[in-house]
Amino acid sequence: MPTLQQFFQDSVSNLQLEPITLDPPVLLQDLSTPALTIDLDVFDANLAKMQDYLTTRGMDLRCHTKMHKSPVIAKKQLANGAIGVCCATVSEAEVMLASGIEDILITSPVVTKEKVLRVISLARESTGIEIVVDHIEGADLFEREAANADLSLNVLVDLDPGMGRTGIQPGQDALNLAQHITGNCSSLRFKGLQMYIGNCMHTSGFDARCDKYTHLLQKGIETRLLLESEGINVPVFTGGGTGTYNIDGDIGELTDLQAGSYAFMDVEYRDIGGQGSERFVDFEPSLFALVTAISKPQERLITVDAGIKSLATDTAYPELRDIEGVVYHFAGDEHGIIQLNNPSKEIRLGDKLQVLAPHCDPTVNLYDFYYPYRNDVVEELWPISARGRSQ
Amino acid sequence: MPTLQQFFQDSVSNLQLEPITLDPPVLLQDLSTPALTIDLDVFDANLAKMQDYLTTRGMDLRCHTKMHKSPVIAKKQLANGAIGVCCATVSEAEVMLASGIEDILITSPVVTKEKVLRVISLARESTGIEIVVDHIEGADLFEREAANADLSLNVLVDLDPGMGRTGIQPGQDALNLAQHITGNCSSLRFKGLQMYIGNCMHTSGFDARCDKYTHLLQKGIETRLLLESEGINVPVFTGGGTGTYNIDGDIGELTDLQAGSYAFMDVEYRDIGGQGSERFVDFEPSLFALVTAISKPQERLITVDAGIKSLATDTAYPELRDIEGVVYHFAGDEHGIIQLNNPSKEIRLGDKLQVLAPHCDPTVNLYDFYYPYRNDVVEELWPISARGRSQ
Numbered sequence: 189m190p191t192l193q194q195f196f197q198d199s200v201s202n203l204q205l206e207p208i209t210l211d212p213p214v215l216l217q218d219l220s221t222p223a224l225t226i227d228l229d230v231f232d233a234n235l236a237k238m239q240d241y242l243t244t245r246g247m248d249l250r251c252h253t254k255m256h257k258s259p260v261i262a263k264k265q266l267a268n269g270a271i272g273v274c275c276a277t278v279s280e281a282e283v284m285l286a287s288g289i290e291d292i293l294i295t296s297p298v299v300t301k302e303k304v305l306r307v308i309s310l311a312r313e314s315t316g317i318e319i320v321v322d323h324i325e326g327a328d329l330f331e332r333e334a335a336n337a338d339l340s341l342n343v344l345v346d347l348d349p350g351m352g353r354t355g356i357q358p359g360q361d362a363l364n365l366a367q368h369i370t371g372n373c374s375s376l377r378f379k380g381l382q383m384y385i386g387n388c389m390h391t392s393g394f395d396a397r398c399d400k401y402t403h404l405l406q407k408g409i410e411t412r413l414l415l416e417s418e419g420i421n422v423p424v425f426t427g428g429g430t431g432t433y434n435i436d437g438d439i440g441e442l443t444d445l446q447a448g449s450y451a452f453m454d455v456e457y458r459d460i461g462g463q464g465s466e467r468f469v470d471f472e473p474s475l476f477a478l479v480t481a482i483s484k485p486q487e488r489l490i491t492v493d494a495g496i497k498s499l500a501t502d503t504a505y506p507e508l509r510d511i512e513g514v515v516y517h518f519a520g521d522e523h524g525i526i527q528l529n530n531p532s533k534e535i536r537l538g539d540k541l542q543v544l545a546p547h548c549d550p551t552v553n554l555y556d557f558y559y560p561y562r563n564d565v566v567e568e569l570w571p572i573s574a575r576g577r578s579q
Numbered sequence: 580m581p582t583l584q585q586f587f588q589d590s591v592s593n594l595q596l597e598p599i600t601l602d603p604p605v606l607l608q609d610l611s612t613p614a615l616t617i618d619l620d621v622f623d624a625n626l627a628k629m630q631d632y633l634t635t636r637g638m639d640l641r642c643h644t645k646m647h648k649s650p651v652i653a654k655k656q657l658a659n660g661a662i663g664v665c666c667a668t669v670s671e672a673e674v675m676l677a678s679g680i681e682d683i684l685i686t687s688p689v690v691t692k693e694k695v696l697r698v699i700s701l702a703r704e705s706t707g708i709e710i711v712v713d714h715i716e717g718a719d720l721f722e723r724e725a726a727n728a729d730l731s732l733n734v735l736v737d738l739d740p741g742m743g744r745t746g747i748q749p750g751q752d753a754l755n756l757a758q759h760i761t762g763n764c765s766s767l768r769f770k771g772l773q774m775y776i777g778n779c780m781h782t783s784g785f786d787a788r789c790d791k792y793t794h795l796l797q798k799g800i801e802t803r804l805l806l807e808s809e810g811i812n813v814p815v816f817t818g819g820g821t822g823t824y825n826i827d828g829d830i831g832e833l834t835d836l837q838a839g840s841y842a843f844m845d846v847e848y849r850d851i852g853g854q855g856s857e858r859f860v861d862f863e864p865s866l867f868a869l870v871t872a873i874s875k876p877q878e879r880l881i882t883v884d885a886g887i888k889s890l891a892t893d894t895a896y897p898e899l900r901d902i903e904g905v906v907y908h909f910a911g912d913e914h915g916i917i918q919l920n921n922p923s924k925e926i927r928l929g930d931k932l933q934v935l936a937p938h939c940d941p942t943v944n945l946y947d948f949y950y951p952y953r954n955d956v957v958e959e960l961w962p963i964s965a966r967g968r969s970q
Contacts, residue, residue: 189600189601189602190599190601190602191601191602191603192601192605192610192960195599195601195960196611208581208586209580210580210581210582210583210586211580211581211582212582214583218693219583220587220670220693220694220697220970221691221970222969222970223970254912254913276912276913277884277913279611296873296884296913296914297873297874298873299871299872299873299874299928299929300612300871300929300931302609302611303611306611322874322876323874323875323928325928325929326928348876348877351910352876352877352880352882352916353874353876353882353910353911353914353916354873354874354876354882354914355874355876356876357876357877386911480690480691481690482687482688482689482690482745483688483690483713483714483744483745483746484714485713485739485743485744485745485746485747485748486739486743486748489743491743491744491745493668493687493969494969496891496893496941497940497941497944497969498969500887500891502887502909518893519742519744520744520777521645521667521940521941521944522645522667522668522687522969523687523744523745525743525744537690537714537716537717538690538691538716540691549888549912550887550888550912553888553912553945554944554945554967554969555967556967569583569586575967576945576946576947576966578613578884578885578888578889578913578945579611579612579613579614
């Protein structure tokens with residue numbers, strides 16, 4: 189009978205963190221559906237394109253693993269040039285560190301003692317662990333436990349970009365918190381600012397997005413200058429994402445970009461619009477759920493085996509990759525109904541179809557494995573090791 | 580290097596199927612959040628109430644495990660008197676059978692050879708496996724593989740209740756399929772009809788739901804009579820769910836009810852209305868996500884650590900269990916923002932709060948474990964062994 193803590197430590201130790209080679213390889217069409225597949229040619233191009241763009245602009249990539257939840261993919265991003273990873277949760281960070289990744293920023297505030305102690309455990313194993321705080325209480329909690337553990341912890345101050353989710357208000361409030369950290373918290377090492385302007389990532393239309401983002405980021409830039417004018421060094425100013433990568437590239441103020449979705453893309457991001465184009469196609473979709481047509485109860489309808497347990501959404505709907513003239517409706521937890529308006533291709537019972545995810549992050553979080561493929565052949569399984577690790 | 584098939588067989592063998600006893604027990608308030616908790620007093624009462632009601636009416640319960648995904652819970656329902664379980668997917672059935680549960684109806688049509696062979700493997704281990712078919716092609720595929728395997732497979736004909744999801748049309752089409760099975764498929768054993776009227780489960784208002792359901796079920800009743808008039812025995816007529824349990828109880832035509840959500844309840848079911856009451860409270864909520872208040876970026880807002888990766892929805896919103904005068908807004912994958920209109924209780928940073936799930940099935944499917952508790956003490960973890968097994 190384990191303690192709860194021991195049970196979860198063991199569960200991390202027992203995770204599959206590396207690719208699993210299949211012998212023999214499997215044809216895409218022979219997979220049991222719904223299955224989450226990655227078109228490797230597109231995926232590789234997306235990884236290279238983002239890294240090359242940022243390198244040219246003198247910005248770093250700190251890729252967000254909340255999107256893919258997979259050390260296999262994080263290591264490919266690091267091999268391509270990323271300087272480290274972001275994690276949204278402590279348990280994601282535990283998985284990434286277990287896989288050997290050491291530079292990890294946990295992007296959401298941690299305010300309970302039990303999670304603070306888990307962060308301290310991580311910091312014992314790697315000096316590359318960084319946290320954010322957005323409240324003096326949170327800073328004091330980390331200070332106390334870091335001092336108890338006799339170690340020094342890297343801290344960023346998280347700024348609220350006006351979305352009211354996390355972060356302290358930019359300006360004087362942020363300065364007070366930074367001064368509290370540098371002045372009163374000898375076990376915390378102030379590293380800089382985080383300002384993730386999530387309320388802009390999906391703003392529709394490039395020009396509107398650019399205007400809104402530039403305006404909001406200004407308060408972060410001013411806060412950085414304010415801190416520096418008070419003698420506080422701000423080596424890190426992190427934020428941004430897939431939807432603003434080229435806006436951030438042009439502004440040139442962030443030190444590193446927290447992008448995630450660019451690797452896979454989804455309907456929501458595609459529809460935000462790009463620079464000079466109606467759709468955002470700087471990165472192409474590489475992630476597809478493979479589904480099967482399982483029923484044809486009525487004329488002009490085909491039912492597939494993927495509902496909201498296999499394709500997560502907030503707003504958008506799934507779309508078929510290769511067939512036009514059809515509409516995908518959610519039909520419960522396990523089913524989708526494809527309305528056949530004017531299908532560009534006949535769909536028969538048993539046919540397997542590739543579906544573009546409405547929203548990649550929560551969709552990935554529903555699966556245990558990726559099936560990466562090239563030329564329709566799957567040679568490996570990539571475990572989604574941090575799936576469900578929202579704690 | 581395993582074959583894909585071997586890999587997944589091993590993955591079922593390695594699943595945790597039994598409760599894990601914690602030593603020492605843990606206080607609810609000490610859990611790492613978001614955590615999925617079960618209020619055992621309420622849960623036990625729900626299980627007993629549904630079973631007692633159906634027993635009184637002479638109906639059987641064939642509880643649906645798509646909702647809870649847990650052999651631990653299925654076994655409690657069986658111990659209470661359920662005659663077997665329903666599974667939505669073959670991989671759920673694999674998990675239930677691995678745990679020792681033998682009476683399993685797979686409620687969704689299976690039409691690919693690879694999955695048919697997996698069903699045949701299950702049927703080799705248990706004569707209690709039942710499938711549904713809704714098309715002659717599907718029946719022929721099962722007939723061929725069952726004959727190859729030299730075994731006899733229990734089959735129901737699935738009827739479309741007019742929702743266009745799965746099922747053959749009631750009446751003559753259904754009769755043709757039943758006659759095809761009894762006449763041409765010597766390895767299939769025709770057991771009866773399934774008519775799950777999913778398009779009624781959440782119809783708002785008891786009277787409206789009752790009228791609509793009674794009207795739609797009529798076509799199923801007529802189909803049963805039609806088959807019997809043609810000399811086909813129909814021992815099983817299965818369908819219904821939490822939203823129609825007492826309507827089905829009054830009509831008295833179904834042989835068994837496929838209810839699932841009654842054990843946990845959720846916002847969507849609560850809001851459909853009950854008999855003589857605005858809310859459906861025949862069963863009380865027993866499932867709660869425990870979340871933590873992690874940030875307070877603005878006046879009248881508190882941010883918690885549960886977004887759409889921890890609380891799944893199609894339509895409804897999460898609600899706090901014990902605090903009124905607040906509204907829960909989704910704020911991305913990992914966060915919710917609680918708007919403090921006129922809170923009946925102060926919420927402070929680090930406070931842990933119980934949240935009623937908008938929709939229990941897909942919410943459960945996000946977690947690996949339940950934390951059942953009584954008097955705020957958690958003594959066991961219950962693995963959600965079939966989580967993510969949508970294949």
